[in-house]
Amino acid sequence: MSRFFDGKLSSLVAYTPGEQPKNVRQLIKLNTNESPFPPSPKVFEALTREKIEELRLYPAIGITPLQEATAKFYGIRPEQVFTANGSDEALAFCFHGLCPNGAVFADLTYGFYPVFCDMFRIPMHIIPLREDFSLAIEDYAGRKETVFIANPNAPTGMYLNLDTIRALLEQDRDRLVVVDEAYVDFGGESAVSLIGEYDNLLVIQTFSKSRQLAGGRLGLAMACQELIDDLNKLKFSFNPYSVNNLTLLEGAAAMEDVEYFDACRNAIIETRARTTSALRERGFIIPESMANFIWANPVRISGKEYYEKLREKGILVRYFSGERTKQHVRITIGSEEQMQRLVAATDEIFAEV
Numbered sequence: 396m397s398r399f400f401d402g403k404l405s406s407l408v409a410y411t412p413g414e415q416p417k418n419v420r421q422l423i424k425l426n427t428n429e430s431p432f433p434p435s436p437k438v439f440e441a442l443t444r445e446k447i448e449e450l451r452l453y454p455a456i457g458i459t460p461l462q463e464a465t466a467k468f469y470g471i472r473p474e475q476v477f478t479a480n481g482s483d484e485a486l487a488f489c490f491h492g493l494c495p496n497g498a499v500f501a502d503l504t505y506g507f508y509p510v511f512c513d514m515f516r517i518p519m520h521i522i523p524l525r526e527d528f529s530l531a532i533e534d535y536a537g538r539k540e541t542v543f544i545a546n547p548n549a550p551t552g553m554y555l556n557l558d559t560i561r562a563l564l565e566q567d568r569d570r571l572v573v574v575d576e577a578y579v580d581f582g583g584e585s586a587v588s589l590i591g592e593y594d595n596l597l598v599i600q601t602f603s604k605s606r607q608l609a610g611g612r613l614g615l616a617m618a619c620q621e622l623i624d625d626l627n628k629l630k631f632s633f634n635p636y637s638v639n640n641l642t643l644l645e646g647a648a649a650m651e652d653v654e655y656f657d658a659c660r661n662a663i664i665e666t667r668a669r670t671t672s673a674l675r676e677r678g679f680i681i682p683e684s685m686a687n688f689i690w691a692n693p694v695r696i697s698g699k700e701y702y703e704k705l706r707e708k709g710i711l712v713r714y715f716s717g718e719r720t721k722q723h724v725r726i727t728i729g730s731e732e733q734m735q736r737l738v739a740a741t742d743e744i745f746a747e748v
């Protein structure tokens with residue numbers, strides 16, 4: 396730490412992303428919930444020489460084709476769509492500007508939430524998930540802080556249906572609920588359908604998981620117009636051009652190509668079902684996942700040992716040390732072939748122990 400670093404931030408512990416190894420082509424990379432599929436062919440078509448020349452200009456401000464395509468997809472107005480440099484940036488604005496009474500979230504959820512609280516000095520209240528990793532909304536009744544819920548949750552993949560989200564919103568209509576839907580496209584139902592009814596609901600989505608654009612850095616927030624205006628005020632007080640020209644085009648193309656989107660997510664859902672049953676047959680305990688990953692307890696060996704032995708065989712999954720997480724690994728659902736290799740590697744590992 397240099398002597399210039401602000402002492403108020405000296406205890407900041409930065410978020411640790413999953414490993415992005417250089418030799419990615421030699422590895423089966425199942426550690427950061429990326430898509431095994433390339434972006435939509437429409438994304439390739441959108442990146443013309445002419446559009447690349449337009450990089451000399453600042454990105455569009457106001458309503459963009461991306462907002463129009465998103466509004467059409469969800470049946471909302473383009474003014475209800477906020478764009479950000481990844482959903483992490485949208486979340487940052489929510490923590491920074493929309494938590495007047497602090498933030499409340501689960502102990503086991505997206506690891507960035509407590510980092511944002513530290514960064515912006517937002518008081519946080521943490522509510523442990525129940526023993527079986529379920530989230531009980533009764534535990535949030537009476538809390539005044541802004542609620543952050545990843546639905547489906549990470550790293551468990553467990554999902555709350557829309558009736559439950561509605562009940563959470565009804566607990567206190569003067570308390571904001573931010574639903575982080577990074578994984579909702581893999582079998583869940585989006586709460587965007589509720590934003591017309593609830594002005595205390597803000598939905599965050601990303602193009603990183605179900606739309607094959609993790610490297611494009613694109614996230615969305617959707618809510619009533621007042622909340623979106625608030626987010627735009629924050630964005631235009633920080634970096635109005637955080638989403639670049641090319642990413643705006645990529646996002647619109649990906650949003651418009653519903654057929655490709657459905658084909659990719661359905662493939663993941665099917666491969667998830669096959670992988671889950673294959674591993675359960677081998678004694679694993681895995682809660683029902685609605686995400687593009689599974690939360691797998693190998694039972695016969697520890698999470699760490701399984702992670703390390705898979706790694707030796709060139710398969711990278713995510714391991715979180717920590718009392719409640721150390722018996723598990725989080726395995727991203729890749730292609731059918733990648734998952735067959737994971738199951739085969741698991742058989743080899745179990746044969747050795």
Ligand SMILES: *Cc1c(COP(=O)(O)O)cnc(C)c1O
Pocket residue numbers: 428480481482483484505545549575577600601602603609612613614
């Ligand atoms: C991956 C992930 C994000 C971040 O997505 P980006 O759009 O790539 O910043 C946000 N929330 C959750 C729960 C995630 O798993």
